[in-house]
Amino acid sequence: MQSQQKADKDLLNIYGRMIVVGLVLVIVAIVGAKYFLTLPQIATRGLEVEHNRFVNVLVMVRSQWLSLGKPQQMQLNWEALDNISNKAESSVVNMNDLGWPQPKLFTAQGCQDLWWQLMGTELDNADLVADYSAKDNRCHYLSPNGNSIDYQLDSGSVIFSAQP
Template identity: 35%
Template sequence: MRSQQQADSELIQVYGKIVAIAVMLLILAVLGFRFVGSVDKVSAQGLKIEHARLLNVLAMVRSQWMTQGRPKQMMLDWSTTLSRGDGEQNIILMSNQGWPTLDKVTESSCNQLWWQLLGTKNNIAQVVTLQGPDGDICSFIASNGDRLSYQLSAGRVVFLTDH
């Protein structure tokens, strides 16, 4: 009789542990889904921050362009010690209106311009780069669909969000 009660007691303890593990897994699953849902929000915040940074950098570049006598190309003052990793200096082309521009608009040249102006790689920032259909726009798209577009000829920056 004693061994039957002991077996029943052990079985109840095992069931209790299984229920406790199930509850813990349920709590972890809920927290996991909330975390995954917040990743898109963090990505969108990152692109909003990059939008503000891009506006500030473009204003500084245009100011430098005017103080340097409106050259066709210039090296950015804040990045004189930086290189793209292949030994090439950070020289950007400038439009007649004083905005950073590109000879040929491609996804890789838009990525390079992003790096030159903001100092971050798109893959680190989890941003996809696209060129505009008319060849005058570089678009940077976050994983949640938010888009930051830079019009090369006019220096216009547009931030679009789905929210």
């Protein structure tokens, strides 16, 4: 009779362990699901930060432009701190009559180069793709999740668009 009681006790221990393992798996699944559901929001927040940084850099460049007497071109000195580029001409930015930085070429590549000149990072590092719209005269920077930053070259307006 004792062997039957021992077998029953062992069976109850196994059921108890199965229940504990099941509960742990459910908790891990819930935490994992919440984590993966928030990843798109984190990516959106990253582009929002880039948007704010882009706006701040534009304001700083325009302020320099005003203080230097409204030149047609400006040397961006903060690139020298990084030693990323050996080309001195890459740090020269064309300015429009209202003091907003312009790409050297009005193409997608020109917008990509302008991002690098202003932000100091490649678009690949920010997971963005550059495009130029001749109709609106704007640079469009699109992230993989559909969020975007638009830089209106005429007015200096920067618009962040988030996908719902």
